[in-house]
Amino acid sequence: MLGSTAMLIPPAPPPRARPLGPIALLRVLARNPLEAWTTDHFEKSVVTGGLSFGRVAVVSEPAAIRRVLLDNCDNYEKDWLQRRVLSAGLAGGLLTAEDRQWRTQRRALAPLFARRSVINFSAPMIETAEALARRLHTRVGSVVDLAIEATRVTLEILQRTIFSEGLGRDAEEMRIAMKTYFETLGRIDPFDILGVPDAIPRPSRWKLQPTLRMFESAVDAVIATRRRRLVVDPGGAPCDILSLLLEAVDPKTGQALSVNEIRANILTFIAAGHETTANCIAWSLFLLSQSAEWRGRVQTEADREFAGDADSLAGRLVETRAVIDEASRLYPPIAAISRSARGPDELAGQSITRGSMVVIAPYVLHRHRALWHRPECFDPGRFLDSRRETIDRFAYLPFGVGPRVCIGATFALQEATIVVATIMRHFNLQLAPGHSVWPVQKITLRPQGGLPVILSRRHPGRHEAAARRKVTVPC
Numbered sequence: 001m002l003g004s005t006a007m008l009i010p011p012a013p014p015p016r017a018r019p020l021g022p023i024a025l026l027r028v029l030a031r032n033p034l035e036a037w038t039t040d041h042f043e044k045s046v047v048t049g050g051l052s053f054g055r056v057a058v059v060s061e062p063a064a065i066r067r068v069l070l071d072n073c074d075n076y077e078k079d080w081l082q083r084r085v086l087s088a089g090l091a092g093g094l095l096t097a098e099d100r101q102w103r104t105q106r107r108a109l110a111p112l113f114a115r116r117s118v119i120n121f122s123a124p125m126i127e128t129a130e131a132l133a134r135r136l137h138t139r140v141g142s143v144v145d146l147a148i149e150a151t152r153v154t155l156e157i158l159q160r161t162i163f164s165e166g167l168g169r170d171a172e173e174m175r176i177a178m179k180t181y182f183e184t185l186g187r188i189d190p191f192d193i194l195g196v197p198d199a200i201p202r203p204s205r206w207k208l209q210p211t212l213r214m215f216e217s218a219v220d221a222v223i224a225t226r227r228r229r230l231v232v233d234p235g236g237a238p239c240d241i242l243s244l245l246l247e248a249v250d251p252k253t254g255q256a257l258s259v260n261e262i263r264a265n266i267l268t269f270i271a272a273g274h275e276t277t278a279n280c281i282a283w284s285l286f287l288l289s290q291s292a293e294w295r296g297r298v299q300t301e302a303d304r305e306f307a308g309d310a311d312s313l314a315g316r317l318v319e320t321r322a323v324i325d326e327a328s329r330l331y332p333p334i335a336a337i338s339r340s341a342r343g344p345d346e347l348a349g350q351s352i353t354r355g356s357m358v359v360i361a362p363y364v365l366h367r368h369r370a371l372w373h374r375p376e377c378f379d380p381g382r383f384l385d386s387r388r389e390t391i392d393r394f395a396y397l398p399f400g401v402g403p404r405v406c407i408g409a410t411f412a413l414q415e416a417t418i419v420v421a422t423i424m425r426h427f428n429l430q431l432a433p434g435h436s437v438w439p440v441q442k443i444t445l446r447p448q449g450g451l452p453v454i455l456s457r458r459h460p461g462r463h464e465a466a467a468r469r470k471v472t473v474p475c
Contacts, residue, residue: 008291008378010330011438012367015039019049032448033441034335034363041364042375045348055356057347060368062394064347065360068339069394069402076339076358100250102404105257105265108248109407112162112241118410122311124160125415128153129422136427140455143432147450150281150419151175154274157415164238165226167218167270174218177211178275219266223259241269269408275444276333277412282451284327284420286437287378289429289453294323294380299458302425314414320421322380324413328398330378332362335445337400362397363445371395429453 013035020028020036028036040047045061059065068076111117132153136144155171155178167174226246229237237243245262249255257265288295297319305316314321337360345352352358367375371392372382381387399406406412423429431437432452440448 008287009376010287010290010378011436012330012376013037013439015042034439034445037361037364041361042367043369045370046350048350055353056359057350057352057356058359058361058364059347060361060365060371061348062371062392065365065394065397065401067345067347068358068360069337069400069404072345073402073404075342075345077342078339101261104248104250104255105261106407108244108257109241109265112239112244113407113411115410118414119311121157121161121411122313122414122418125157125418126310126313126422128156128160129419131156132419133422133426136423136455137457140427140457142454143452144455145450145452146285146423146429147278147282147447148175150278150285150451151178151274153419154278154281154415155270158270158273162241162269162273162411163222163266164240165222165242167222173214174270175274177214178271180211181215181271215267215270216263219263220259222266223262242266272406273408273412277416279331279444279446280324280328280333280412280416281419282447283331284324284416285423285429285453286431286447286451287327287330288323288420288424289431291378294319294378295424295428298323298421298424302421306421306425314417317417317421318384319380320424321413321417322383324416324420325383325398326378326380329366329372329382329396331439331445332366332398333444334398334400335363335441336361337397360397363441365395365397368395424458426458427455428458429455 013032016036016038019025019038025036038047041058041060045059045064047058047060049056059068132149136149152171152175155167155175159166159171222242223246226237226242230243230246245257245265248257288298301317301319305313308316339358339360341352341354341356341358343354347358365371369375372395382391394401399409399412430453432454435449435452437451438448439445
């Protein structure tokens with residue numbers, strides 16, 4: 001039900017009463033995996049079952065999740081299915097690497113994403129968001145796909161911050177290529193589910209080859225240019241992700257990263273650094289377009305806080321950040337995390353055998369009826385003041401947790417908060433007539449068909465008094 005803040009229930013597939021049969025499950029997984037979850041998944045701590053490739057346990061109990069991702073994380077590695085899905089272009093990067101390879105890369109990249117470094121990115125983030133607002137002002141009254149605009153602005157921010165000399169290709173060409181990449185990889189191939197050997201070609205992977213060759217060419221050119229600069233003027237090269245990767249060495253062996261590792265990490269950060277954040281921005285804007293109360297609160301906050309210091313802006317946008325957090329609860333950037341058990345274990349009273357796939361699905365976890373009050377409702381107030389402190393750290397995982405928590409989480413949240421507040425400060429949004437928003441999982445979780453809206457110019461201050469007078473009925 002949309003339109004009333006008190007009962008705003010954003011769109012989501014209804015849980016199934018019972019599990020699908022094997023053939024029907026394959027069809028649904030290929031179309032939209034969100035539609036395969038059952039009522040049991042949203043009510044029970046652990047749901048076990050079997051697929052053609054082995055035993056699967058979907059875990060939604062915070063203590064058990066802590067055990068998998070933190071306390072006993074050495075027993076759980078990225079499973080073969082996840083590796084196979086992410087193997088095209090990302091193999092060897094931070095997202096897929098394990099053990100020594102992962103530790104070396106993580107240590108090398110950590111300084112760039114430390115909180116102090118991220119705060120220094122505030123000014124270029126604000127400038128890029130304001131440039132987006134200026135472009136959007138020329139399209140007031142017409143239909144604009146804000147999902148596309150979100151991907152554009154996040155790519156632009158990447159080029160002004162962690163890829164300070166650009167990505168080696170036209171930004172629009174890169175955006176379209178990334179869209180193709182995620183849409184293709186996001187289709188779960190029945191051959192993978194059935195455990196068909198890698199030697200059997202996947203048609204979907206053939207379609208990716210031109211895109212991957214373009215990525216490889218662009219990244220290799222960027223690497224070659226930076227290597228020359230580091231030789232000629234080592235002190236003058238920017239301290240960005242590319243320099244850190246090129247200069248990274250294993251502290252124990254002194255071994256540098258290979259060209260494939262560097263290439264995979266650059267592609268990982270282009271993909272993860274714009275796609276997931278762009279989806280977070282799009283979902284936040286959609287939810288604000290449906291909630292008069294929270295739209296007013298975010299706009300009032302933006303009017304007040306944008307006059308202050310740029311470096312601390314994101315930290316002062318408390319209510320905007322609460323909307324971002326709630327959007328990430330309802331529509332988490334990554335809908336499921338999977339691991340393979342290296343050895344036997346016990347999770348929430350269930351025996352886990354060696355080789356079992358353990359699935360932790362933030363999409364399910366964030367809507368679990370044992371963990372959240374009215375989980376289907378849009379209620380950013382959950383993340384304000386003392387209410388936030390009652391949320392179990394292992395019940396809310398938009399960026400993962402433990403050693404492999406997303407290294408760019410602070411960057412992404414600051415970026416999303418600034419972009420959403422900037423857009424809402426300038427505009428009111430109305431969903432385009434006839435368009436229905438629906439979540440679809442294609443590796444990331446995105447609004448199917450984008451987010452077409454009609455923009456209208458906003459006059460700051462006009463609606464503030466009404467927003468303050470509004471009586472809120474808790475969801």
